[in-house]
Amino acid sequence: MTAPERAVTLAVESGTGGILLWVVLPYISLAVFVLGHIWRYRYDKFGWTTRSSQLYERRLLRIGSPLFHFGILVVALGHIGGLVIPESWTHAAGISEHAYHVIAVVLGTIAGVCTLGGLAILIYRRRTVGPVFSATTVNDKAMYLSMTVTIGLGLAATVVANIAGGGYDYRETISPWFRSIFCLQPDPDLMTGIPVLFQLHAVSALLLFAAWPFTRLVHMLTTPLGYLTRPYIVYRSRDVRLGARAPHRGWERTG
Numbered sequence: 001m002t003a004p005e006r007a008v009t010l011a012v013e014s015g016t017g018g019i020l021l022w023v024v025l026p027y028i029s030l031a032v033f034v035l036g037h038i039w040r041y042r043y044d045k046f047g048w049t050t051r052s053s054q055l056y057e058r059r060l061l062r063i064g065s066p067l068f069h070f071g072i073l074v075v076a077l078g079h080i081g082g083l084v085i086p087e088s089w090t091h092a093a094g095i096s097e098h099a100y101h102v103i104a105v106v107l108g109t110i111a112g113v114c115t116l117g118g119l120a121i122l123i124y125r126r127r128t129v130g131p132v133f134s135a136t137t138v139n140d141k142a143m144y145l146s147m148t149v150t151i152g153l154g155l156a157a158t159v160v161a162n163i164a165g166g167g168y169d170y171r172e173t174i175s176p177w178f179r180s181i182f183c184l185q186p187d188p189d190l191m192t193g194i195p196v197l198f199q200l201h202a203v204s205a206l207l208l209f210a211a212w213p214f215t216r217l218v219h220m221l222t223t224p225l226g227y228l229t230r231p232y233i234v235y236r237s238r239d240v241r242l243g244a245r246a247p248h249r250g251w252e253r254t255g
Contacts (some may be wrong), residue, residue, distance in 0.1 A: 021203065022188035026181045029206040036213025037221065050219040056131035060121055068118025074111035075151070078104065083178045087171040097169070105162045112155035119148060143215040150204040157197035168195060174202065 040048060054061055082104060090100055123144055126136050161168040177190035191199065212218070 018188045018192060021199075022177065022191045023181075023186040025203070025206050026186070029210040030181075032210045033212055036210075037218065040213050040218060048218050048222065050216050051135070053126075053132045053135055056135070057125060057129045060125040060129070064118045064121030064125060066118070067114050068122060071111045071113070071115030071118055074107060075115055075154070078108055078111065082171060083175050086175070086179075101162070101167065101169075105158060108158050109155070109163070112151065112158060115151050116148070116155060119144070119151065123148075139215055143211070143217065146204070146208045146211060150201065150208050153197060153201040153204055157195065157201050160197055161195055168198070170194070170198060174198060 087097075091097075126132050126140070126144075173190050173194050177187055180187045180190070191202070
């Protein structure tokens with residue numbers, strides 16, 4: 001499907017403005033994302049955490065957190081598939097453009113609604129539960145706002161362009177532009193003329209990734225592999241009758 005001939009776009013989509021948006025900003029965002037994580041890991045290891053508030057409230061967390069994480073996982077996989085995998089590959093695999101479009105729109109809409117719904121519950125929880133609100137920093141508020149704007153714009157772009165409108169094939173424009181950034185051959189002309197919601201979504205995502213290393217979102221890049229190899233923690237009792245009976249194997253006194 002193709003976009004309407006007169007799609008509304010950003011006023012700075014061409015010329016110097018286009019280079020700043022679609023060449024300079026992506027590389028700045030990528031550099032800050034990578035170097036920011038290196039800096040955070042070296043100088044703020046103890047701050048590399050989710051700062052969990054589960055002890056303060058669990059009922060809303062049990063609903064909002066799984067809903068948000070399920071949605072954001074599907075959203076991430078969808079973006080990887082749509083931006084990284086070329087259109088020719090799916091055609092070679094026997095997936096027609098119509099089938100891909102239907103699957104992408106249906107799954108993308110469901111995932112976007114789940115993500116926004118879960119995020120709304122988590123924000124409501126932080127605002128209404130006293131101890132959780134007290135533990136919420138300005139950094140957290142900015143992070144929630146940025147995520148809400150980015151996810152909201154992505155969902156709006158999907159609904160407006162592909163459901164309410166005549167459809168838009170982003171794999172002919174946005175996807176090649178995205179890959180051109182990592183191939184070190186950026187082509188800002190590919191982002192010229194695409195619907196404004198897609199442009200705003202791309203810009204907001206770049207800004208979110210630039211801020212990512214300095215928020216609690218760093219925990220998404222952490223895998224607790226150490227749990228697989230660390231030694232067991234042995235708890236020994238203070239039995240008043242210690243020595244009255246033979247201890248179990250492995251529980252002998254050491255001193």
